[in-house]
Amino acid sequence: MRRLLTLFNLLMVAYVVAPIVLVVWMSFTPTMLFEVPIRSFSLRWYEELFSYDAFIDSAWLSLRLGLISALAATALGFLAAYGLVRGRPPGAGALLGLFTAPLIVPAVVYGIAMLQFTNLVGLYGAFPALVAAHVVIVLPFAVRTLLASLEGQGPELEWAAMSLGARRRHAVLLVTLPLCLRGMVSAFLFCFLISFSEVTVTLFMAGPAHQTLPVRIFNYVSDRIDPTMAAVSALVVLVSVALVLVLNRLGALAAVRK
Amino acid sequence: MISGAAGRSALGIRLGGSVWLFLGPALLLMLAAYLAPLFDTTIVSLHPNRPTGIDRDSWTIANYLRLLDTYYGEVLLRTLRVSLLITLFSVLLAYPVGVWLAGLGPRGQAWAILVYMSPWFVNAVVKSFGWTLILGNRGLVNRGLQSLGLIDSPLRLMLNETGIVIGLLPGHFLFVLLPLWAALKGLDGNLRWAAMTLGARPWQVFLRVTVPLTLPALLAGAIINFTMNMAAFAAPALLGGTRTRVLSFIAYQVNLEELNWPFGGALAVAMLVVTLGFVMVAQGLTRGGLGGGRR
Amino acid sequence: MGPIRRSSFLRLAFGAALAAAAAGGAAAQPANKTVYFLTWGGTVQQTLEKEGWGKKFTEATGYTVQLVPKATGPEIIAAAVAQKDNPQVDVVQSDLLPFLSGDDQGLFRPIDVKDIPNIAKLASVARINPNAIMTYGDVMAIIYNHEVFAQKKWAEPKAEWGELMRPEFRGSLVLPPVNTTYGLYGLITLARVHGGSEHEIGPGFDALKKLAPGIVEWPTTFARMGQFLQDGSAAVGFYSSSSAAEMARRGVPVKYVVPKPLFFTGTAAGIMKNAPNPEGAKAFLNWWISKEVMTFRAERYGNVTMNTEVTSNPIPIAALNEMQRVDYATVNARRADWIKVFEREVLPLK
Known part of the structure; x- marks a missing residue:
């Protein structure tokens, strides 16, 4: 039985990774054409990529956007999760529903809304608007991760600190926050990963000055197709795998999707 | 999730009114950068579109009436059909994968999850391109089958709904797998032992113990999976082709190519309503029909 | 509340919420x-x-x-x-x-x-x-994969738009759809070849409807069309001569002819x-x-x-x-209607 399952999973894994393997493989072709199998090995398209400023600029932009929105979302997410867990406000369920709504509302809908709304308020193409959208998109991941993290440790330690005379903000800063560190780092990395690969909402709302890496790839590919995009994808795969390995070490994956 | 935690927190020192200091920032962000835009789009969808732009002074439901056109009806039906199919396949495939995963050691689990996550590291467009190399008329599958002499003319594996389902499934599958995996790990091994010692066969244990206990997690994942299927547009555009458009792609065209925001807004609202409708039905199923839904 | 007041209110609310993000992240725009x-x-x-x-x-x-x-x-x-x-x-x-x-x-x-x-x-x-x-x-050109032509022993296309209608091309055509500029030009060209014009588009649609069942895909960009021509899942299409030349230069086995009347x-x-x-x-x-x-x-x-x-x-x-001149005012006025006809009557044919 177990053997049958293993066989099934091997097939499934092959199915899941097939297109990615092909793209990475193809990135090493020396020709302009897409062929698998490739005829010989070459790093031509990687050299091409690094001499191509637009992709590099976009990579930096995505990096900056990802860091800022992950940082902001982790901070907001921690505060919100703390408020939900320790404060038991009226309508806590509805609030959690609101914070995690971007998971349920189709991204296209939000993208359209942001396109129209940023135009209405005169913030179309503004970087802060893009940051705000990304924070909204990744907030559910931060809130869920940190909720799990805060629930995992009772309020007793914090309570103890406060009964010994600490103010709440000191108790939170010096007791709770360090205990949640693992959760914070997981939340941060998860948010970064999601922001870094977000394409739909960004495509709709980002102005011309802010073409993130995924949007740059989308625009590039819809107009011309050469193995540069395979090379850039291969590099993104590398970075993402590294990040997820860190996430995995922190045991974050299980916490998020409960 | 919340209720259990809040019960415990009652032991601690209550936050009182200052709870809003903690919730405030996130709440403000969601109001200004989430609810306000969605609200605005709803408003815009009720205005007529003129050659000079949106006419914010008059009101109309014409944009919604236009959705009743058979063309959009077909697109909506196709989108729902494809989305539900992907969710169905994801749910069916999730148990064999989840059970196998849960049986691995911690390291094995980490690596396997990494592999199942991998579709998320590649841009949807690039991934679709990879699929084209596999599914096209001269793709790997067709060339392979032809050289084996199994088929004469190439199978049509893309530029239709089949292509969309094949291409979207691996990435969106993850959202069913992760919660199911977590639930399977959390399953009390003693329960299965107990059932086994009482003479139940493994498949009986699976059907009578494992499935009912993990069904809520599965459904929670299925909901997110379904939403993502409804929203995807880059992969369906490339793998489905021009003849097999889905709702989100039409919304993209209307908003970014035709620049008809009122009608684009109506499409967005329609999509939101249909998606949330399905989600509510699914949640209703979890709570009501399946009894064991509460954890 | 009028639209202006609502807008400024939203601007305020939105701006306030963004202040934090802006402080850290406002991109320093290079000064002009x-x-x-x-x-x-x-x-x-x-x-x-x-x-x-x-x-x-x-x-x-x-x-x-x-x-x-x-x-x-x-x-x-x-x-x-x-x-x-x-x-x-x-x-x-x-x-x-x-x-x-x-x-x-x-x-x-x-x-x-x-x-x-x-x-x-x-x-x-x-x-x-x-x-x-x-x-x-550019001028519009018929583009074809000459390897597929040699393999199927098809005669090279003549420099005429009517060539697109050749029966053996059924199942091997890729044409740009009418909601793209080249697709629109194609529609007008087909109308003209069959006795119509942008003022009388009917013959163009009749021709497209005849072609539609034999069309592999209606690619919206030239990159997409090139992909189908390259891997041999299609053999004939039309686009600009310069795109065709660029494609051939990249090593894709395509050639092109510029049909008369020239379409600029x-x-x-x-x-x-x-x-x-x-x-x-x-x-x-x-x-x-x-x-x-x-x-x-x-x-x-x-x-x-x-x-x-x-x-x-x-x-x-x-x-x-x-060269053929186009009455752009008429085309722009009718474009939306033509796209509607195309989406409802031509696209579903296969």
């Missing part, structure tokens, strides 16, 4: 040294970013050009319309047809010889109106009204239509450039007078 050029990626991207012309522009003028690429003409203009009230790009270039519809919406500002001296060197047909100039153009597809450019960098925009447009750049475009990409000093045009500008 950058010219944003909204147009296609493709060969323009290649020219500016890979073939070194962007750097040459900087050396010549001190400005840098940042390309904002979109896939199709309508998308370029839609992107421009989206920022009409708050422009972020300076120079816009797209197919003539969508460009004119953008001009009708008041997107562009007048340009003249005083600001852009090189305009004096353009052929008179290139001065479309006070806001728009034609930079270069113009490319228009202009400057956004209230462009953030008007001086840079003038400098760029002047440089872009200069003899050096246009000679490169003509030689490298086979464009028919409008600069009369260019000696290497593949087709002399004088020949343009004999």
Whole structure:
């Protein structure tokens, strides 16, 4: 039985990774054409990529956007999760529903809304608007991760600190926050990963000055197709795998999707 | 999730009114950068579109009436059909994968999850391109089958709904797998032992113990999976082709190519309503029909 | 609450929520040294970013050009319309047809010889109106995969539009859909070949309906069409001659013929009204239509450039007078209806 399952999973894994393997493989072709199998090995398209400023600029932009929105979302997410867990406000369920709504509302809908709304308020193409959208998109991941993290440790330690005379903000800063560190780092990395690969909402709302890496790839590919995009994808795969390995070490994956 | 935690927190020192200091920032962000835009789009969808732009002074439901056109009806039906199919396949495939995963050691689990996550590291467009190399008329599958002499003319594996389902499934599958995996790990091994010692066969244990206990997690994942299927547009555009458009792609065209925001807004609202409708039905199923839904 | 008050209220609320994010992340915009050029990626991207012309522009003028690429003409203009009230790009270039519809919406500002001296060197047909100039153009061509032709022992296509109707091409055709500029031109061409015109489009649709069941896919971009022609899942299509030539140069086994009557597809450019960098925009447009750049475009990409000093045009500008002229006003007025007919009556046929 177990053997049958293993066989099934091997097939499934092959199915899941097939297109990615092909793209990475193809990135090493020396020709302009897409062929698998490739005829010989070459790093031509990687050299091409690094001499191509637009992709590099976009990579930096995505990096900056990802860091800022992950940082902001982790901070907001921690505060919100703390408020939900320790404060038991009226309508806590509805609030959690609101914070995690971007998971349920189709991204296209939000993208359209942001396109129209940023135009209405005169913030179309503004970087802060893009940051705000990304924070909204990744907030559910931060809130869920940190909720799990805060629930995992009772309020007793914090309570103890406060009964010994600490103010709440000191108790939170010096007791709770360090205990949640693992959760914070997981939340941060998860948010970064999601922001870094977000394409739909960004495509709709980002102005011309802010073409993130995924949007740059989308625009590039819809107009011309050469193995540069395979090379850039291969590099993104590398970075993402590294990040997820860190996430995995922190045991974050299980916490998020409960 | 919340209720259990809040019960415990009652032991601690209550936050009182200052709870809003903690919730405030996130709440403000969601109001200004989430609810306000969605609200605005709803408003815009009720205005007529003129050659000079949106006419914010008059009101109309014409944009919604236009959705009743058979063309959009077909697109909506196709989108729902494809989305539900992907969710169905994801749910069916999730148990064999989840059970196998849960049986691995911690390291094995980490690596396997990494592999199942991998579709998320590649841009949807690039991934679709990879699929084209596999599914096209001269793709790997067709060339392979032809050289084996199994088929004469190439199978049509893309530029239709089949292509969309094949291409979207691996990435969106993850959202069913992760919660199911977590639930399977959390399953009390003693329960299965107990059932086994009482003479139940493994498949009986699976059907009578494992499935009912993990069904809520599965459904929670299925909901997110379904939403993502409804929203995807880059992969369906490339793998489905021009003849097999889905709702989100039409919304993209209307908003970014035709620049008809009122009608684009109506499409967005329609999509939101249909998606949330399905989600509510699914949640209703979890709570009501399946009894064991509460954890 | 009126729209204006609501808008300012929202602006306030939104602004407040964004303050934190802005403090950390507001991108330092380079002070008006950058010219944003909204147009296609493709060969323009290649020219500016890979073939070194962007750097040459900087050396010549001190400005840098940042390309904002979109896939199709309508998308370029839609992107421009989206920022009409708050422009972020300076120079816009797209197919003539969508460009004119953008001009009708008041997107562009007048340009003249005083600001852009090189305009004096353009052929008179290139001065479309006070806001728009034609930079270069292409002729439409039938493109085919010659390996597939040899394999199936098909005769090479003659230089006639009627060739598309050849029965053996059923199941091997890729044509651009009517919601793209080239698809629209194709519809008009087919109408003309069958006795109609843009004023009487019926025969064009009849021809498309006949072709539709034999069409593998209606690709919206040339990159997509190229993919189908390259891997042999399709063998015949039509697009611009310069795209076809570029594709062949990359090693894809395609050849092309330019069918009579010639169909000229113009490319228009202009400057956004209230462009953030008007001086840079003038400098760029002047440089872009200069003899050096246009000679490169003509030689490298086979464009028919409008600069009369260019000696290497593949087709002399004088020949343009004999080419088919299109009543763009009629086409732009009918476009939406034609797309509707196409989506409902042609697209579902297979």
